Amino acid sequence: MRLDHRAILQNIRNFVVDLDGVVYLLHTPIRENIDFLRFARLRGFRIAFLSNNTFLPREGYAAKLNTMGVEAGVEEIFTSAFVTAGYLQREKPGGRVYAIGEEGLKEELRRAGLKLLPRFSSRGVDFVVVGLDRRFTFQKMKTGLDFLLKGAQLVGTNPDPTYPTDSGVIPGAGAIIASLERASGQRARIIGKPSPDILLFLLETLRFRREETAVIGDRIDTDVLLGKNCGVLTILVLTGVAKREEVLSSPVQPDIVVHTLQELREFL
Ligand SMILES: [Mg+2]
Incomplete structure (x- = not known):
C-alpha cells in the first residue's frame, strides 16, 4: 500500500489544494498540512488553491494564506x-x-x-x-x-x-x-466543485497537465468527485469534513487517503 503511493505519485508535478479543511479550519491554520505545502514548494512542485468560497476576491484569500505562512500568489487562487x-x-x-x-x-x-x-x-x-x-x-x-x-x-x-x-x-x-x-x-x-468546469479552467489557465496533477481536498462529495469528473488523481486528507468511516462506505473512492498531508512527504 505504501509503496503503491510512491508509484501513484510518481508523475505528479502539481497540487490543486482545497482551502477550508485542508489549509485551515475557518480561521485556524492546520499546521501539518501547511508544513507539507511548504516542503512541496521547496521540492519544486507547483501549487494552486481551489475553493467554492465566494466571500472574498482572490487577493483576500492570498492575503489570508500568506498571513498563515502559506506562500500564495493571487494568480494561484481560483474561487468559484x-x-x-x-x-x-x-x-x-x-x-x-x-x-x-x-x-x-x-x-x-x-x-x-x-x-x-x-x-x-x-x-x-x-x-x-x-x-x-x-x-x-x-x-x-x-x-x-x-x-x-x-x-x-x-x-x-x-x-x-x-x-x-x-x-x-x-x-x-x-x-x-x-x-x-x-x-x-x-x-x-x-461552475463550482464538483462540476468539472472549475478545475478545467484552472488547468488550462496554469497549463497544468491532467496526468501531472493531483487534487487535494477534505470532502468526497466535492473534491474527490471533482477529480474523478476530470480524470485527475485525488488525495483525501482527513483534517476536515470526511472521516475514515465515510471513506469506507463511499462509492466514490479517492486514490490516496491520509490523516495529514505530512504522510505524503516520504513519497515525493
Ligand atoms: Mg474543504
Missing part, C-alpha cells in the same frame, strides 16, 4: 466566483448580469468586464448569477425570477447546500440557487 466570471466573460464579453451574492462575487464579475445591473432594468440581462448571499431577500428572488422569465440564463457559483461558520451552519449558495430553479423551472448551470 473568479472562474464563473471568467467563463461568462469568455462566452459573452461585456455581458449583462444580475448578481445575487456578496462583494467577493460582484467584484470578480466587474473585474472580468461584465456589467452588473441593479434591481430595476427594463432591458433584461444575459445571466442571473447566484452565490452565497447572507442578505438574500424575497425581493432579490423575485427580481432574479423576472430576469429568468425574460430569458436570462441561471448560473450558480457552487452547489453547496450549507456553509460552516463560527456561529454554526448557515444555508449555502446551493439552497439559494434551488429557490430560483424551483420558481423559474430552469436548471442552473453550476
Whole structure:
C-alpha cells in the first residue's frame, strides 16, 4: 500500500489544494498540512488553491494564506466566483448580469468586464448569477425570477447546500440557487466543485497537465468527485469534513487517503 503511493505519485508535478479543511479550519491554520505545502514548494512542485468560497476576491484569500505562512500568489487562487466570471466573460464579453451574492462575487464579475445591473432594468440581462448571499431577500428572488422569465440564463457559483461558520451552519449558495430553479423551472448551470468546469479552467489557465496533477481536498462529495469528473488523481486528507468511516462506505473512492498531508512527504 505504501509503496503503491510512491508509484501513484510518481508523475505528479502539481497540487490543486482545497482551502477550508485542508489549509485551515475557518480561521485556524492546520499546521501539518501547511508544513507539507511548504516542503512541496521547496521540492519544486507547483501549487494552486481551489475553493467554492465566494466571500472574498482572490487577493483576500492570498492575503489570508500568506498571513498563515502559506506562500500564495493571487494568480494561484481560483474561487468559484473568479472562474464563473471568467467563463461568462469568455462566452459573452461585456455581458449583462444580475448578481445575487456578496462583494467577493460582484467584484470578480466587474473585474472580468461584465456589467452588473441593479434591481430595476427594463432591458433584461444575459445571466442571473447566484452565490452565497447572507442578505438574500424575497425581493432579490423575485427580481432574479423576472430576469429568468425574460430569458436570462441561471448560473450558480457552487452547489453547496450549507456553509460552516463560527456561529454554526448557515444555508449555502446551493439552497439559494434551488429557490430560483424551483420558481423559474430552469436548471442552473453550476461552475463550482464538483462540476468539472472549475478545475478545467484552472488547468488550462496554469497549463497544468491532467496526468501531472493531483487534487487535494477534505470532502468526497466535492473534491474527490471533482477529480474523478476530470480524470485527475485525488488525495483525501482527513483534517476536515470526511472521516475514515465515510471513506469506507463511499462509492466514490479517492486514490490516496491520509490523516495529514505530512504522510505524503516520504513519497515525493
Ligand atoms: Mg474543504
